Amino acid sequence: MSESRVNRGFGRVLIVIYGVFALAATARSFSQIVTRFDEAPVAYTLSAIAALIYIVATVALARGDRTSTRVATVAIAIELAGVLVVGLASLLAPAAFPEASVWSGFGSGYLFIPLVLPLVGLWWLWRSRTPQ
Amino acid sequence: MTGPLATVAIMLPLLLACWAVVLVVVNRPPGRSLWVALGALELVLVVFLVWGVVSLLARATDFARLEFVLYLLGVVAVVPVAGWWVREEKSRAAAAVIVVALLVVPIMVVRVQQVWSGV
Numbered sequence: 478m479s480e481s482r483v484n485r486g487f488g489r490v491l492i493v494i495y496g497v498f499a500l501a502a503t504a505r506s507f508s509q510i511v512t513r514f515d516e517a518p519v520a521y522t523l524s525a526i527a528a529l530i531y532i533v534a535t536v537a538l539a540r541g542d543r544t545s546t547r548v549a550t551v552a553i554a555i556e557l558a559g560v561l562v563v564g565l566a567s568l569l570a571p572a573a574f575p576e577a578s579v580w581s582g583f584g585s586g587y588l589f590i591p592l593v594l595p596l597v598g599l600w601w602l603w604r605s606r607t608p609q
Numbered sequence: 610m611t612g613p614l615a616t617v618a619i620m621l622p623l624l625l626a627c628w629a630v631v632l633v634v635v636n637r638p639p640g641r642s643l644w645v646a647l648g649a650l651e652l653v654l655v656v657f658l659v660w661g662v663v664s665l666l667a668r669a670t671d672f673a674r675l676e677f678v679l680y681l682l683g684v685v686a687v688v689p690v691a692g693w694w695v696r697e698e699k700s701r702a703a704a705a706v707i708v709v710a711l712l713v714v715p716i717m718v719v720r721v722q723q724v725w726s727g728v
Contacts, residue, residue: 489698490705493691497713500683508676 482605483549484541491601494594495535502528502579520578523563527579527591530556534598543607550602557595560584564592610661610725618657618684619715621650626711632704638695639704647688647707654685654714661721673724680721687713 484492506524514521530552537549564583567574574581584591625646632639639647661681665674691710695703 485698486700486702487705489695489702490709493694493706493709497709504679 482541482607483546483602484539488538488541488601488605491598492535492538494590495531495538495598498579498591498594499528499531499535502531505579517574520574520581523559523580524578527556527559530559538598546602546606550599553595553598553602556591557599560591560595610664610722614653614657614660615718615722617653618718621653622711622714625650626708629704629707629711633701633708636701637704638699638701639707643704643707644692647692650714651685651688654688657718658682658685664725672727677721677724680717680724684714684717684721687717 482488502524506521506528509517509521509524534549534552534556537545537552560580560583563578563580567578567581579587579591583589625643628643628646629639632643658681661677665677687710691706695706698706
């Protein structure tokens with residue numbers, strides 16, 4: 478891992494924030510699906526997908542080798558697309574989202590951190606890329 | 610789950626977070642004194658955990674017990690995990706990680722209180 482800078486310095490901070498979101502999203506989606514999946518299947522399925530993407534991004538960033546960095550880039554790109562699409566959809570079709578998912582309203586329930594995080598993540602991956 | 614202990618469990622991490630923010634600004638990793646303070650905070654949080662579990666066992670009315678215990682365990686886990694995560698980080702990033710951890714603690718304490726009161 479010594480060849481990588483992805484998981485050093487600012488990367489450490491970024492990974493902690495991803496880790497917090499991975500844990501929070503996983504715990505939340507687990508309890509949503511176990512206790513009341515029927516109430517909002519679309520939102521809860523999206524919550525579970527979001528949780529999974531946060532886990533993949535956290536682990537890939539923490540590993541920091543070349544392959545993991547690619548995995549992290551893909552995961553974070555999906556995350557960005559997800560927060561944009563779900564954010565827009567939750568505004569256009571609020572009926573499908575009776576209860577909030579992490580990404581509805583562009584992450585407004587979480588201080589918009591879900592919207593900012595993938596942008597910062599992609600910036601960091603670009604900044605700490607190893608010259609080919 | 611309110612009272613002086615809960616107030617300390619919310620305010621102390623916020624105070625220490627301010628301290629860690631200063632370290633980030635002046636570009637230094639956490640020093641010995643901050644680690645000692647974090648140890649003291651962890652003691653407070655462990656007492657909070659014990660208090661929470663005792664309260665849980667003493668309570669007859671129904672509430673989200675599993676969620677309550679998980680949040681309590683989360684409260685005591687955050688600071689040690691953050692400390693372990695930056696054990697080899699000698700830059701201000703270590704202080705920044707501590708800031709994040711110290712902001713997560715009060716949020717989780719408040720969640721403990723919310724679950725207790727059925728929110």
